[in-house]
Amino acid sequence: MEKRYFQKEIETMPVEQIKKLQSEKLVKQVKHVYENVAYYRDLMDKKGVTPDDIKGIEDLHKLPFLTKSDLRDAYPYGLLAKPLEDCVRIQSTSGTTGKRVVAFYTQHDIDLWEDCCARAIVAAGGSKSDVCQVAYGYGLFTGGPGLNGGSHKVGCLTLPMSSGFTERQIMFMNDLKATILCCTPSYAAYIGETLKEMGYTPDQIPLKAGIFGAEPWTQEMRRNIEETLGIKAYDIYGLTETSGPGVSFECEEQTGMHINEDHFLAEIIDPETGEVLPEGSKGELVFTSLDKEAFPLLRYRTRDICVLSRKKCSCGRTFIKMSKPMGRSDDMLIIRGVNVFPSQIETVLLKEGYQPNYQIVVDRANNTDTFEVNVELNTEKFTDTVSGVTAMEKSLAEALKTMLGINPKVNLVPPKSIVRSEGKAVRVIDKRNLHD
DSSP states (O other), X not given: OOOOOSSHHHHXXXXXXXXXXXXXXXXXXXXXXXXXXXXXXXXXXXXXXXXXXXXXXXXXXXXXXXOHHHHHHTTTTTTOXXXXXXXXXXXXXXXXXXXXXXXXXXXXXXXXXXXXXXXXXXXXXXXXXXXXXXXXXXXXXXXXXXXXXXXXXXXXXXXXXXXXXXXXXXXXXXXXXXXEEEEOHHHHHHXXXXXXXTTOOGGGXXXXXXXXXXXXXXXXXXXXXXXXXXXXXXXXXXXXXXXXXXXXXXXXXXXSEEEOTTTEEEEEEOTTTOOXXXXXXXXXXXXEESSOSSSOOXXXXXXXXXXXXXXXXXXXXXXXXXXXXXXXXXXXXXXXXXXXXXXXXXXXXXXXXXXXXXXXXXXXXXXXXEEEEEEEOOGGGOOOOHHHHHHXXXXXXXXHHHHHSSOOEEEEEOTTOSOOOSSSOOOEEEOSOTTO
């Protein structure tokens, strides 16, 4: 198969050249931020570091970190590095906790972001002869606008569907022969389920590829989506804070996501000490925006836990790869002293033949954590006998205990009774007031 790139010279640039480019951009960016962002200048001054101390990427570790709480403290304009009249757009996070994060963009920032998304679409096999259905949410959320812009740059016929209205999604998908679907993995799974219920087999669905991101998903869920929709499912990663989707993307090898290193400089740190770890170590991912003008973040702690690798890739791209995030350093659940990641629960459900439609409810009674997992019964497993349901709940609880080392109470609930995610899935309800 012919290898396809959106910007071949950059995507296949020798590593030494990438590092030289990153060093040049970093020196300029640190000066830009120091001169224009009082909030970050104060952090640098407190740390006793000036722009003159940064001669290249080898000096990155001298700079202070930024965290989500800094973004909240500086809300709305405190981290803005350009005059407002130079900015043409804001995007914002979904704001599940505290104040929303608001990111600003110049037209230049949007162009670079759309290039990154275009690289992801081409890596998934997209070209101007494709029909790209964007079923991420539009509006403040970055998913829809990012992939929409990337699709335009590639030259695809773009269907700006947004999320929801699943029957309409399916009508357009079939009538206009959509070949690439962009949405959250949970919504892709839902579209797949709905198509199956409508009697479609994978070979009757026009799609050939999907680009899914904005929430964690497992390899089991990938296989499940690929089988239901008859496609190859590609991962994409990004954060509103650094632009949106397209910070990194998967190629046909599907063994991690290439980081767009001409725009984003990645590090892995020890989440406890902040120490930079060598390549191949598992730790917290930290990003520096190398050429964002309006909202450039230096050493932003993502809280995502992953591994970086420069292992040669068969696709020919030389950009470093990040693994799928393996959980987070902050929203990992600690239940009765045990670390629990929702992705572990999803893995067990799919292995046991359930759809990944579930909700974890954690509470505290008499100073002890309670841990319940509500799981939808899918039609294949549906039974209306109480004894049948009880036996299945017991068996699933055992499988979860084996994986997690802790005993959950499993409740099997009727199909489609857990609110479906057409944006991001709310997988965890933690009622323990741990932050009081």
